[in-house]
Amino acid sequence: MTNSSRYDILFEQVKIGPVTAPNRFYQVPHCNGMGHRFPRSLAKMRGIKAEGGWGVVCTEEVEIHPSSDITPFNQGRLWDDSDIPALQLMTDAVHEHGSLAGIELVYQGLAGKNHYSRLPTFGPTNASVMGGYPMQARAMNKRDIKQLRKWYRDAAIRSKKAGFDIVYTYAGHGLSILMHFLSRTHNDRTDEYGGSLENRARLLKEVLINTKEAVGDTCAVALRIAVDELLGKNGGGIQASAEGSDIIAMLAEIPDLWDVNISSWENDSQTSRFAKEGFQEEYTKHVKSLTSKPVVGVGRFTSPDTMVSQIRRGVLDLIGAARPSIADPFLPNKIKNDKLETIRECIGCNICVSSDNYAAPIRCTQNPTMGEEWRRN
Amino acid sequence: MTNSSRYDILFEQVKIGPVTAPNRFYQVPHCNGMGHRFPRSLAKMRGIKAEGGWGVVCTEEVEIHPSSDITPFNQGRLWDDSDIPALQLMTDAVHEHGSLAGIELVYQGLAGKNHYSRLPTFGPTNASVMGGYPMQARAMNKRDIKQLRKWYRDAAIRSKKAGFDIVYTYAGHGLSILMHFLSRTHNDRTDEYGGSLENRARLLKEVLINTKEAVGDTCAVALRIAVDELLGKNGGGIQASAEGSDIIAMLAEIPDLWDVNISSWENDSQTSRFAKEGFQEEYTKHVKSLTSKPVVGVGRFTSPDTMVSQIRRGVLDLIGAARPSIADPFLPNKIKNDKLETIRECIGCNICVSSDNYAAPIRCTQNPTMGEEWRRN
Secondary structure (H helix, E strand, O other): OOOOOOOOHHHHHHHEEOOOEOOEEEEEEOOOOOHHHHHHHHHHHHHHHHOOOOOOOEEEEOOOOOHOOOOOOOOEEEHHHHHHHHHHHHHHHHHHHOEEEEEEOOHHHHHHOOOOOOOOEEOOOOEEEEOOOEEEEEEEEHHHHHHHHHHHHHHHHHHHHHOOOOEEEEOOOOHHHHHHOOOOOOOOOOOOOOOOOHHHHHHHHHHHHHHHHOOOOOEEEEEEEEEEOOOOOOOOOOOOOOOOHHHHHHHHHOEEEEEEEOOEEEEOOOOOOOOOOOHHHHHHHHHHHHOOOOOOOOOOOHHEEEHHHHHHOOOOOOOEEHHHHHHHHHHHHHHHOOHHOOOOOOOOOHHHHHHHHHOOOOOOOOOOOOOOOOOOO | OOOHOOOOOOOOOEEOOOOEEEOOEEEEEEEEEHHOOHHHHHHHHHHHHHHOOOOOEEEEEEEHHHHHOOOOOOOOOOOOOHHHHHHHHHHHHHOOOOOEEEEEOOOHHHOOOOOOOOOOOOOOOEEHHHHOOOOOOOOOOHHHHHHHHHHHHHHHHHHHHOOEEEEEEOOOOOOOHHHHHHOOOOOOOOOOOOOHHHHHOOOHHHOOOOOOOOOOOOOOOEEEEEOOOOOOOOOOEEEEEHHHHHHHHHHHOOOOOOEEEEEOOOHOOOOOOOEEEEEEEEHHHHHHOOOOEEEOOOOOOOOOHHHHHHHHHHOOEEEEEEEEEEEEEOOOHHHHHHOHHOOOOOOOOHHHHHHHHOOOOOOOOOOOOOOOOOOOO
């Protein structure tokens, strides 16, 4: 058995709703310090991942409205039609290599501070915003919720116009208002959007269905969701063994794709010192038993044998990667072409994230050209 | 005696080298979170200060070369000719109201991290850069120094092209390589740029003279310098009672204007809780005895009587202000038009600076339109 046939399974197509991924290599959404500020740099970087064999290449968080702006971080922006051309640079670059382009729409709610727009921040409840800035979020009333659903819908339609194949509904990392509604910690509403899990999940479900109605004819609709917050039984967080599974069971067949990980970001992006390749399996392995839809998950995957094992054992359908695709955009092609010894493995140092925190284009200790693709051609 | 005649002295012209300030109200350089990123917002904000009666309106720090880029902070940028038009928006807006426009050129050296440009950082000595980012600055050799002097000279010429009337040489706040060379703490060179104060001041003096030679025919050349670092006798810092005065005596007649304050930024921008109006007088009052050139200094001045007293007692020639000009861009005109009761006084809360730290346009608790002048017209 040659390497190439041994890894053939990784290069099988995967149907995701109305679209088809050319293989199982899936670059999940990840920040990069470029976002709306450096659209050409960003498009080139994403395009190179497609060139390197990633069958799906996604954006970072993309703001859908100025009332949830993520300044000072350079994230994507889709506030109105004028933001479409910049995002189209990215979809064109990805499509050029036959890959699918995905967009992660976000409304940060309690995690947004609106330093640029200066608009009031919304949350499920009247509460301080996260992150230490002295600002108060206002509880959404029914009119606000209706408005927010429209903003999501408008953004989905604009995403389709910009050429995206996969449109995300995002409820992960503690960074989305949909997750804040879902959370017992952040949601103490007494109306039909608070209380039971069904009520707390109502807004998420509505947005998901609205997105499918708006663009589901030609776009796959993915749901990225936190299955565990690692806060333990009494910490008030989502647990894979409890509501983290219940919510998947509840929405099982609605999204075209489940993109699952653990929250918050620090848990999701653990360093190699403390977390081995595939470390999220214990939290995500049950997901496939709850849905017939394809599942993508992450775990700093760089070894093709580990990837194959994830597929064969029925843990995942698609091999999700953020950091490994940064350390080596050509990882899939290197596996395909039997050049395993040339793979640059992610060492989990997280300097990529430090760049994002400095609002500067992403860099990587293993891949010095990361973030420089456009500027240095 | 009417108010207006009592304050007449504040509206006297002041000759600064080849240019003349229309009055004594001088907006010293200050950051604003807009810089090169929001040039139209910035020009409008500076223009409104000129409209409000500030006779001199300066920029923030303006980077002269990509090897000292201040990402993630939104400062000015004058890397090459292509940056001139954006700065010209500002000089045009200031000139429209008959005021002078000043530019603060900066090369941050040890305080620069080059998150965007990724170029090596320079310092007087091989040393870690300031601010906790794991990066090493390289000691400048003679060729580097020659190159740096050229960068300063080129930037001065570009400043003149952009329409500036006053060009700064900056050695304040611990944020300029010229101050790092000057500092016993940062400079342990053994060549003619290290050792004695004369040697440590050599680069500063050279840049100052080069700037005068380059643009001094039509532009005033200002020297902004830290006279004290409040580190005490044994702290290794500059002291007004020691080298802080010696350096002024040494360069006394070279600049056309002395802009003096205390360092670092935290000392310069003290809050109202701990520092009264005019709090810098004890450190700057000796400057005028060392030079015949006009002197500008700051101290959160909002009271016209205090301002008049500073002039009459020979402490300052020009009333410098950053924060008071943010809280009330129309402060000079309100004094002129005898509307003292409508002055919005700076309360020293420093939320202006927090915006800069968030890389977002400046805001002010006393002046909600600050930073919004362009966007909301």
